[in-house]
Each structure stands twice: as C-alpha cells, then as structure tokens.
Amino acid sequence: MPRKSVKKSSAFNALKRNLAGKGNVFGILDDVKKVNPEQWKSPSQVEQLARKYIDKLGLAVPEQRIKQFMDAYQDAIKNGSNADELIEKYGKNVDEGTAKAIKKYVSKSKST
Secondary structure, three states: OHHHHHHHHHHHHHHHHHHHHHHHHHHHHHHHHOOOHHHHHOHHHHHHHHHHHHHHHOOOOOHHHHHHHHHHHHHHHHHOOOHHHHHHHHOOOOOHHHHHHHHHHOOOOOOO
C-alpha cells in the first residue's frame, strides 16, 4: 500500500510542476506580444529573448541547439531562405507538426 501513495504523491508533484510551467508559457506569450518589431530584426536581441524564455521555462537547451536556431533565424531574415531549405539545413529530426509550424511563419519563396 505505501507504494501506491508514493506513486500518487509523485504523480501529483509532476502535475503541479507541469501546471506551474503553463503559467510561464502564458506569461512568455504576453511578453512576446510586447516585443518591439525592431527587436525581431536584431539577431542579438532575438538570441537574448530566446535565452530569457528558455530560462523562464526552466528548459535544458544545449548551446549547440541555440546556435542552430540562431543560424536558421539569420538565414531566414538575411538570406531569404525558404522553409524547406531551412528545415533541410538545420532541422534534423524535425517532426511533421514542427515542419508545418515553420512553414507557416517562414515564406515559401526567396525574397528578391
């Protein structure tokens, strides 16, 4: 019997942690809405924002993944890469749902 209460307690603690994280997500979404459009044009500002939100969510994101994100971001804004090129170049192991989300926000053709 003690095992069952330990499992319930552990599951309950996990649920509390997950729900606490959801509050952070909504706070971050509010913060993102308040970001000046000019800030999104600056790679250093975007990297600072990404790191801030990663920390706020308490995620363990490897430095290599952040660098990969920033490389893809810079390609998207400066070089006019389309979504398929970005996914091919930076998106190893990207699932279909993530690929669809990327395509929703990145233009389908190079700008001229």
